[in-house]
Amino acid sequence: MDHKDASSNVELSDCTHVEQALNQCLASDADLDMYREALEQYPNDDSIDKEAEKHLRHKIDRRILPLLGICYFFYYVDKTTLSYAAIFGIKEDLHLQATEYSWLSSVFYFGWLVWSIPSNLIMQRTPPAWYLSINIFLWGALLMCQTATGSFTVLVVLRVLSGAFEAIADPAFMLFTSMFYKREEQPSRIAAWYAWNGIGVAGGGLIGYGIGQIRGSLSSWRYEFLIVGALCTSWGIALFILLPNSPTKIRGFTHQEKLMLIARMRSSQTGIQSNKVEWYQIREALVDYKTWLFMLMGFVSAVPNGGISNFSTLVIQGLGFDTLGTALLGIPQGVLVVIWIGLGAVANHYMPPNSRTLVCAAFMIPTMAGALGFLLAPPDAYVGRLICFYLTGSYQASFVICLSLVTSNTGGHSKRMIVSGIIWFGSCVGSIASPFFYKTSQAPSYQLGIGSLLVTNVIEFFLFFVFRFAFKWENRRKEKIRSALRESGSLGDDSEALNATAFQNLTDKENPNFVYCY
Structure with missing residues (x-):
C-alpha cells in the first residue's frame, strides 16, 4: 500500500483485501488465524451480541484494571519516597546544600527524558507486558540501592537510572488501555487505573507513617527506600506472570471470548498491535501539529504534578504540623485525588458524546481556585490554606481524560507509541523544571511554586479548547475526503472496507474512516 496522507492522494486499492492487511501486520501465524476467524464469525458490529459483549467487557475490567492500578500505585509511591525521605532527615544525614534537594527531584526525570522515546520503540519490538514487568523490577531494585547511599553524587546517579526505567510506565498503561478497550470505553478505564495515583498518595502517607514508627538501626528515610523498593520488585515478578501481552494471549478467556475481544475493536479504527516499527509513521507523528500540542499539554500538567509530588509534605509541614502529622495528612490529599478522578470519569460518561474537552476544562476550575486561595490567604489561616492546597488536586481528573484523547485520536501502532512517548517527554521537561519553582528561601509558603501551578493551570484550561477546535476541524476535513472517495468508488460503506481499515x-x-473524538 502506498502510505500517503488521506487529504492528498489516497491509495485504497487494497483496503478491501482484509487478508492482505492482516498478513502485513501480524507476524505470528497463530495470531493471523485468530484474527481471520474473528472476522469470519463477527463480520460487522451488528453480529456481536451486546449482552455477551457487556459480560466480556466486565471480565476484561476484572482482569486488566487491577493489574494496571496496582502498577500505578507503586509507580506513584516510588516517586514520593524522596518527599517522605525529606521529612525523615535525608537532608541532614547527607548534608544536602542549597538546591541539592531540588536537583534530586529533577535528575530523576533526566533519565526519563533521555530514555522515554527509545524505551517506547523497544516495547514495540518486545512482548509489552514482559518489558513493563522487567522495568518495574529494576526500578524497585534501584530504589533499594538508594538505601545504602552515603552521598549526594551516588544518589543522583541512582535516581537518573530509576527515571530511565520508569519512563515506560505511562506509555505502557496507555498501550494496554487502547489494546483492550474501545475508544468510548477508554476515558473511564484510564480513570480507573490513574485513580490509583491518589491511592498511592494516601498509601504513601500510611507507609510513611508506619516507617516513621520503626526504631531500628537505620535512619527512617533508609527504611523508606528499602521497603518501598522491595514491594516494587515483588510486584514486577507478579506482573510478569499475570499481565497478558496481547488480546490473543490473555489467559483465563475462552477461545470464543478472545475472538469477540478482537472483533469488537473494529469500531475504534486505530489499527492493531504490530511488532514492526514503521518509520514513516514516526515521521508523520513528528510533523503532526497535534503531537506537539500533546507535548505542551504534558509539560503544563507536569509543572504542578512534579512540584506537588516532591514538595507536598514540605508545604503541609510548613503549615505547622509535625513530621508524623504531615505523613498522615497526605492520606486525605490522596483520597481527594481519587474522588476528583472518579467525578471526572462519571461526568464524562453522562455528558453527550464529544464532551471530553469540556469536562477537562471544567475540572481545571477548582485547582485554579485552590492555588489562588492558597496565595491570597493570610499566613496564619492554616486550615483554609490546607483546604486550598487539597483543592489543587482536581487537575488530575482533567489530565486523565486528556490521556484518552491521545489513545483515541492516534492511529497506527508506531505513531501511537511515539505520540505517547512525546506527551511524557513534555511531562519530563515540566517535572524537571517544577522543583526549582519551590525555593527554599520561600518556605513554607512557596509562593513561586504555587504561582507556577496557577499559571500552568490557566494555560492548560485554554489548551483544552484548542484541542476541541482542532479535532472538529480535522473531522470536517475527513468528511470531505470520504465524500470524494465514495463518489469515485474508492471507498465503500460495507463491513469488509471497515474491517480493512480497522485491522x-x-x-x-x-485512514479515511477515522473520526476524531473531542
Missing part, C-alpha cells in the same frame, strides 16, 4: 496498521491521517 490494518493505518495512521489516523491515512
Whole structure:
C-alpha cells in the first residue's frame, strides 16, 4: 500500500483485501488465524451480541484494571519516597546544600527524558507486558540501592537510572488501555487505573507513617527506600506472570471470548498491535501539529504534578504540623485525588458524546481556585490554606481524560507509541523544571511554586479548547475526503472496507474512516 496522507492522494486499492492487511501486520501465524476467524464469525458490529459483549467487557475490567492500578500505585509511591525521605532527615544525614534537594527531584526525570522515546520503540519490538514487568523490577531494585547511599553524587546517579526505567510506565498503561478497550470505553478505564495515583498518595502517607514508627538501626528515610523498593520488585515478578501481552494471549478467556475481544475493536479504527516499527509513521507523528500540542499539554500538567509530588509534605509541614502529622495528612490529599478522578470519569460518561474537552476544562476550575486561595490567604489561616492546597488536586481528573484523547485520536501502532512517548517527554521537561519553582528561601509558603501551578493551570484550561477546535476541524476535513472517495468508488460503506481499515496498521491521517473524538 502506498502510505500517503488521506487529504492528498489516497491509495485504497487494497483496503478491501482484509487478508492482505492482516498478513502485513501480524507476524505470528497463530495470531493471523485468530484474527481471520474473528472476522469470519463477527463480520460487522451488528453480529456481536451486546449482552455477551457487556459480560466480556466486565471480565476484561476484572482482569486488566487491577493489574494496571496496582502498577500505578507503586509507580506513584516510588516517586514520593524522596518527599517522605525529606521529612525523615535525608537532608541532614547527607548534608544536602542549597538546591541539592531540588536537583534530586529533577535528575530523576533526566533519565526519563533521555530514555522515554527509545524505551517506547523497544516495547514495540518486545512482548509489552514482559518489558513493563522487567522495568518495574529494576526500578524497585534501584530504589533499594538508594538505601545504602552515603552521598549526594551516588544518589543522583541512582535516581537518573530509576527515571530511565520508569519512563515506560505511562506509555505502557496507555498501550494496554487502547489494546483492550474501545475508544468510548477508554476515558473511564484510564480513570480507573490513574485513580490509583491518589491511592498511592494516601498509601504513601500510611507507609510513611508506619516507617516513621520503626526504631531500628537505620535512619527512617533508609527504611523508606528499602521497603518501598522491595514491594516494587515483588510486584514486577507478579506482573510478569499475570499481565497478558496481547488480546490473543490473555489467559483465563475462552477461545470464543478472545475472538469477540478482537472483533469488537473494529469500531475504534486505530489499527492493531504490530511488532514492526514503521518509520514513516514516526515521521508523520513528528510533523503532526497535534503531537506537539500533546507535548505542551504534558509539560503544563507536569509543572504542578512534579512540584506537588516532591514538595507536598514540605508545604503541609510548613503549615505547622509535625513530621508524623504531615505523613498522615497526605492520606486525605490522596483520597481527594481519587474522588476528583472518579467525578471526572462519571461526568464524562453522562455528558453527550464529544464532551471530553469540556469536562477537562471544567475540572481545571477548582485547582485554579485552590492555588489562588492558597496565595491570597493570610499566613496564619492554616486550615483554609490546607483546604486550598487539597483543592489543587482536581487537575488530575482533567489530565486523565486528556490521556484518552491521545489513545483515541492516534492511529497506527508506531505513531501511537511515539505520540505517547512525546506527551511524557513534555511531562519530563515540566517535572524537571517544577522543583526549582519551590525555593527554599520561600518556605513554607512557596509562593513561586504555587504561582507556577496557577499559571500552568490557566494555560492548560485554554489548551483544552484548542484541542476541541482542532479535532472538529480535522473531522470536517475527513468528511470531505470520504465524500470524494465514495463518489469515485474508492471507498465503500460495507463491513469488509471497515474491517480493512480497522485491522490494518493505518495512521489516523491515512485512514479515511477515522473520526476524531473531542
